[in-house]
Structure formats: C-alpha cells, structure tokens
Amino acid sequence: MSKLEAVHVRSSTLPSGGATRVHVEATAGQRWHAFRQDPRVLWSGLAAVHIAVFLLMLPMMLRGELGGDLPVYLHWTTEAFQGGTWPVFDYDWVYPAGALVPVLLPGVLGANLYGVVWLVLIAAANAVALQALIRRGRLLRNQTAAGWWVLTVGVLCPVDLLRIEGFTAPMVVVGMLFLGSRPRIAGLLLAAATWIKVWPAAVIVAVIVASTKRWIVILTGLATSVGVSLVVVLGGGASHLTSFVNQQNGRPLQIEAPLSTPWLWMSMFQVPGARLFHDSALITEEVTGPGDAWMVANGTWVMFGVMAALVVLLAIATHRLSALVHPMGKEVDLVLVGALGLATAFIVFNKVGSPQYMLWLTPIVAVGLVLRPPDWKTPALLMLAVAILTTLVFPTFYFALIALHPLVLILLAARNILLLVVLGWSVAKLCHAAFVRPAVPLGTRPFGEPVRSTSY
Known part of the structure; x- marks a missing residue:
C-alpha cells in the first residue's frame, strides 16, 4: 500500500x-x-545572504571603512601595490604563500573597490560550491546538504564572507566531491586550499590514508606545491616560504580556543595571575594564568599527538576494511570521517581559536550530508548548533566576552563542548570501523545505507 x-x-x-x-x-x-x-529557493537564499551583507557593509565602504579582517588584508595589499613590499617575498607572513591570491586580487581595481570585489569573489566561490552540492544532490533527489550549506553560510556570514576561510571552504567542498570522478582536479583544489590556509591538509591526510585515489592526489598536490614554492623562490622569498609555521610558535592561549577555557574562567573568577590581554601585533585577545606555561610550550605537540593517533586509527580501519569491503564502498566513509576527526582535533587542541575555524568543518559535513545523508544527520545538527553559538559569541556578544560576562562564557563553553562531541562522533565511527565492525560482505559499506553512484 x-x-x-x-x-x-x-x-x-x-x-x-x-x-x-x-x-x-x-x-x-x-x-x-x-x-x-527547490534549487531556485536555495539560490535565492544564498543570494539573499550575500546581498544583505553587502547592504550592511555599504555605508561603511562609502566612508572608506571595511569589516571583518578586510582592513588587515587591504593594508597588506596597499603595501604590496604601492609600497613595493610583498608578504612572503619580502618578509615573514602569518599565511602560506597561496593566500596572496585571494588577499591581493580584490585590490587590483584599487583600494576604494576592495570590499566590493572581495564580496563578489566570495559570492562566486560559494555559488560554485552550492552548484556542486545541488548537482550531487540530484542523484538522490535530496537537496538537504545544499540547503544546509546555505543555512550555515548565512549563520556564519560575519566570518564566512569577511575572512580568508571563506575561499578555502568552497574549494574543499568541490575538491572532495571531485575526488572520485576528477581526482587530479581534487588534488589541485585541496593542495591550493592548503597553500591558502593550512587546515585542508587534514582532508589531504585522510585521502592519503583511506582513498584509492591517493597517488593521484599526492602527485597533483606535489606538483602544485612545487609550482607555488618555485614562484616564491624566484621572487626572492625563499627564506620566508615556511614563515607561516614559525609565526604560530610561542603564541599564548587565545580566548576562544577550547584549550583556553580553564584560564578564561580563572580570569572571570579573578584568580590571582589570571587575566585577559590584547596582542596588538596579531590583533587578538589572549589569556594567561597559573599553569598556562606548560600548555603554551606544549599545546602544539599535544595537538599533533592527538592527530597522529587519529591517523593511526584511520589506517587500522582502512587496512581492516580493505580485505572486507570493495574500495569504492569503504573509502567515502573513511575519508569523510577521518577528515572530520582530524580537522576537529586541529581546532579542539589548538592554542589559537577563532570563529572562522568553524569553516574548517562545515565543508566536510556538507559533503558527508550529500554523499551519506543517513549517517551525517547527527554531525550536521551538531555543527548547526556550533555555528549559531559561534556567531552569538562573535560578533554578537564579543565585547561582553572580553568583559568576561558569565552568560557569554557559558555560550562559548557550550560551543566548545559541542566541538568535543563532534570529535567524539568521529572517533567512535573510526573505532567502530577499526575494532568493532564484524566481517561484512563484499560490496557493502562500513556505515549507513547504500547510496547509488555517489562513491568516490
């Protein structure tokens, strides 16, 4: 019936x-x-988000002002085009060399149009990602992932549209969706995104460990890296090529980082020695207090240790399932879960924490939701809550956070706990694949329901 x-x-x-x-x-x-x-509704929603942000910024731009991190980007652009001093080529820079493209490109038409060109480029990048999600969603007659992407772009628009992660997130969406059909393009996009911001390396590591396309991605990524490095070396910036790594060394605990939570609450309760302070060089708010010296000195090693453990777990799961499951069935799940686990660990155990870091996770969840809808409902709901809490903390109540208002500290703590839950979900899935899952017939996949023609 x-x-x-x-x-x-x-x-x-x-x-x-x-x-x-x-x-x-x-x-x-x-x-x-x-x-x-309806794709028309999805496109209208994405357009509405970008138009709304443009209209909100228009009075500022008419006064010669910019929002988000754009003033910093414009400063670097002006130094390069007018002063002849280029990041990476002439001095150490906080970003990898590839970030020069999205940072400098909006300045080609002049400083007065920097904000306008930036918003147009961001809109184009998000549109490409949305089209890729809609196209894949048609195979399942389900556009939930595309709708989720539009919703998270809207919720996170203060950072999605005004910071450099707004370019890398769409690149990762398209790169992961292309991994099966166009692995060379996938490798190029993922490598290029990593040379803009380091975080897509988490996706690349998951691909290398769990995907049958690993060698195509490795070789394409190496070729991309050689090309970027060659340009920098020929431009006289060889000594600054890896400066983005050293720029993070010795940094104190940033207030929004999950690792900073104990010292943030110490500062609120006025524990002797605990306090917030402004880092004028990096334009960030940091926290210090009793016992933070060890975390400042060793926090990065803790993060790498956790990520290394996740890589080992992913490798065990891949090795175990390779004898049981056809590669085209297993690798989608392992790549997605492994990438989400590594990227989340990169955030949870990082001394530095910023709202735009949530854009490291939303592309992976969007791809998971379009390829494996039943399995990825939980992380999708978790990440939607994370996005809402993130925007409430920054920019909505950020000054209250700096003032150590208890309610805002609770919002931030809730956001950080949800990130731990997302990490726990990923670890549980990997452990299940590595140690718990019984033998399964050839051709079935390790998690969730079969999905037609969406394997990598």
Whole structure:
C-alpha cells in the first residue's frame, strides 16, 4: 500500500471535515518539502545572504571603512601595490604563500573597490560550491546538504564572507566531491586550499590514508606545491616560504580556543595571575594564568599527538576494511570521517581559536550530508548548533566576552563542548570501523545505507 493510499484509507473513516483536514495537512507537508528542495529557493537564499551583507557593509565602504579582517588584508595589499613590499617575498607572513591570491586580487581595481570585489569573489566561490552540492544532490533527489550549506553560510556570514576561510571552504567542498570522478582536479583544489590556509591538509591526510585515489592526489598536490614554492623562490622569498609555521610558535592561549577555557574562567573568577590581554601585533585577545606555561610550550605537540593517533586509527580501519569491503564502498566513509576527526582535533587542541575555524568543518559535513545523508544527520545538527553559538559569541556578544560576562562564557563553553562531541562522533565511527565492525560482505559499506553512484 502506498503512502497516498494509506492516507486515503485513514481519511475515509473520519468525518468529512476531518478527512479534508488530513488531506490538506498532507498536501502542505509535500509542498513544504518541495519548497525546501527547490534549487531556485536555495539560490535565492544564498543570494539573499550575500546581498544583505553587502547592504550592511555599504555605508561603511562609502566612508572608506571595511569589516571583518578586510582592513588587515587591504593594508597588506596597499603595501604590496604601492609600497613595493610583498608578504612572503619580502618578509615573514602569518599565511602560506597561496593566500596572496585571494588577499591581493580584490585590490587590483584599487583600494576604494576592495570590499566590493572581495564580496563578489566570495559570492562566486560559494555559488560554485552550492552548484556542486545541488548537482550531487540530484542523484538522490535530496537537496538537504545544499540547503544546509546555505543555512550555515548565512549563520556564519560575519566570518564566512569577511575572512580568508571563506575561499578555502568552497574549494574543499568541490575538491572532495571531485575526488572520485576528477581526482587530479581534487588534488589541485585541496593542495591550493592548503597553500591558502593550512587546515585542508587534514582532508589531504585522510585521502592519503583511506582513498584509492591517493597517488593521484599526492602527485597533483606535489606538483602544485612545487609550482607555488618555485614562484616564491624566484621572487626572492625563499627564506620566508615556511614563515607561516614559525609565526604560530610561542603564541599564548587565545580566548576562544577550547584549550583556553580553564584560564578564561580563572580570569572571570579573578584568580590571582589570571587575566585577559590584547596582542596588538596579531590583533587578538589572549589569556594567561597559573599553569598556562606548560600548555603554551606544549599545546602544539599535544595537538599533533592527538592527530597522529587519529591517523593511526584511520589506517587500522582502512587496512581492516580493505580485505572486507570493495574500495569504492569503504573509502567515502573513511575519508569523510577521518577528515572530520582530524580537522576537529586541529581546532579542539589548538592554542589559537577563532570563529572562522568553524569553516574548517562545515565543508566536510556538507559533503558527508550529500554523499551519506543517513549517517551525517547527527554531525550536521551538531555543527548547526556550533555555528549559531559561534556567531552569538562573535560578533554578537564579543565585547561582553572580553568583559568576561558569565552568560557569554557559558555560550562559548557550550560551543566548545559541542566541538568535543563532534570529535567524539568521529572517533567512535573510526573505532567502530577499526575494532568493532564484524566481517561484512563484499560490496557493502562500513556505515549507513547504500547510496547509488555517489562513491568516490
């Protein structure tokens, strides 16, 4: 019996008014589902987010002001184009050399149009990612992932549209979706994204460990890296090529980092020696207090240790399932879960914490949601809550956070706990694949329900 037939049978036993009501409710539900799945609605939502941010920034831009990190980017651009002093080529820089492209490109038409060009480029990048998600969603007749992507872009728009991660996130979405059909393009996009911000390296590591396309991605990534390095060396910046690594050494605990939580609360309770301070060089808020010296000195090693453990766990799961599951069935799940685990560990155990770091996770979850909808509902809901709490902390109540308002500290703590839950979800999935999952027949996949033609 079909669903429509079931509704008809139930309706026939009710009074005529009741039967009419059931029919109207069913029709309304179908219409709402169709509305949410309509690509025109998704495109309209993405356009509305970008237009709204543009209109909010327009008065600032008319006054010669910019929001987010754009003033810093414009400063670097002005130094390069007018002063002849280029980041990486002439001095150490906090970003990898590839970040020069998105930072400097909006300045080609002049400083007055920097903000406008930046927003146009960000809109184009997000549009490409949305098109890729919609196209893949059509295979399942399910556009939940595309809708989720538009929703998170809207929630995180203060950082998504005004910081450099806004470029790397769409690149990772497209790169991961291309891994099966166009692995060379995937390798190029993931390597290029890593040369803009380091975090996509977590995705590359997961691909290398768990994907049958690893050698194509490795060779393409190496070629991309050689090309970037050659440009910097020929431009006289050989000594600054890896400066972005050293720029993070010895940094204190940033207030939004999960590792900083104990010292943030110590500062609120006025524990002797605990306090917030502003780092004028990096333009960040840091925290210090009793016992922080060890974490400042060793926090990075803790982070790498956790990530190394996750790589080992992913390798065990890959080795175990390789004898049981056809590669085209297993690798999607392992790459996705491994990438999410590594990227989340990169955030949870990092001394530095910024709101834009949530853009390290949303691309992976979006791809997981479009390739494996049943499995990725939980992290999708968790990350939506993380995105909302992140925006409440920054920029909504950021000055209250600096003032150590207890309610905002609770919001931040809740966000950080949810990040731990996301990490725990990833670790549980990997442990299940590595140690718990019994032998499965050839051709089935390690997690969730079969999905047609969406394997890598």
